[in-house]
Amino acid sequence: xxxxxxxxxxxxxxxxxxxxxxxxxxxxxxxxxxxxxxxxxxxxxxxxxxxxxxxxxxxxxxxxxxxxxxxxxxxxxxxxxxxxxxxxxxxxxxxxxxxxxxxxxxxxxx
Amino acid sequence: xxxxxxxxxxxxxxxxxxxxxxxxxxxxxxxxxxxxxxxxxxxxxxxxxxxxxxxxxxxxxxxxxxxxxxxxxxxxxxxxxxxxxxxxxxxxxxxxxxxxxxxxxxxxxxxxxxx
Numbered sequence: 001x002x003x004x005x006x007x008x009x010x011x012x013x014x015x016x017x018x019x020x021x022x023x024x025x026x027x028x029x030x031x032x033x034x035x036x037x038x039x040x041x042x043x044x045x046x047x048x049x050x051x052x053x054x055x056x057x058x059x060x061x062x063x064x065x066x067x068x069x070x071x072x073x074x075x076x077x078x079x080x081x082x083x084x085x086x087x088x089x090x091x092x093x094x095x096x097x098x099x100x101x102x103x104x105x106x107x108x109x110x
Numbered sequence: 111x112x113x114x115x116x117x118x119x120x121x122x123x124x125x126x127x128x129x130x131x132x133x134x135x136x137x138x139x140x141x142x143x144x145x146x147x148x149x150x151x152x153x154x155x156x157x158x159x160x161x162x163x164x165x166x167x168x169x170x171x172x173x174x175x176x177x178x179x180x181x182x183x184x185x186x187x188x189x190x191x192x193x194x195x196x197x198x199x200x201x202x203x204x205x206x207x208x209x210x211x212x213x214x215x216x217x218x219x220x221x222x223x224x225x
Contacts, residue, residue, distance in 0.1 A: 001172070034210040038155070045202060045215045046155065052209030089155050093210040097169030099145070099157040 004092055006102035012080045012109055020105045021072040022090035028071035033092040035073035037066060040087045040104075049088075050075060077107075085109040112136040112214040114203045119219030122193055130219060132186035132203030140164075143206030144186045146178075148199035149218075156199070159188065160206060193223045 003025035012018035022035055029035060031053045038046040048057045050066035053073065063078045073092075077084055090102045118130040132144070146158040159170045159180040168180050174197075179189040186203055200218040207213030 036211045045217050048211070048213050051207065051211035051213065055209065057213065091157065091212065097160055097167060099160070101155045101157055104154040
């Protein structure tokens, strides 16, 4: 069973830059997994931030960016703001109609 | 604007069945595949199932295969049979967007499996 890995938690200072990653327990993440990133605040539905590795969804500020870094997908937040404090999830398309979510990263801005 | 509204959640006993619905508006529903994704209380997101835009293909997570059935007509459905306590979660209806992604989310409906 494929496991998608994310850092359980991360912290960033206001105005700082943070990079969250999304990997595989075995193997490398490439653009062919179509990595997608979501933001979720408590009690709310997730919001799609980035899809197909690096395409921002409509209305998402350009301080959110996606990429492949080494063997992982990455979400970078530049100039972090207080309301970026959320849970962040990635999902990978494994092919054959199967998607797998990572466990999520709880981001603290302080 | 795209709107997805789930319904049908509630409290159900273990072993029983429940059917969730998702009403879509703001886009041509028949042109898009659709997912169900769930989130247990205090836990992360779990992909559950997907159906292609024309219903020709359906795929499931191992955790629900053989118990859950995704279907669609002008509404998206999730038939859940043989429910277990571990199926307790908020169930989200999500559109399958371009680039094999999940782009628009509903607000979710809570399913609680408990005796």
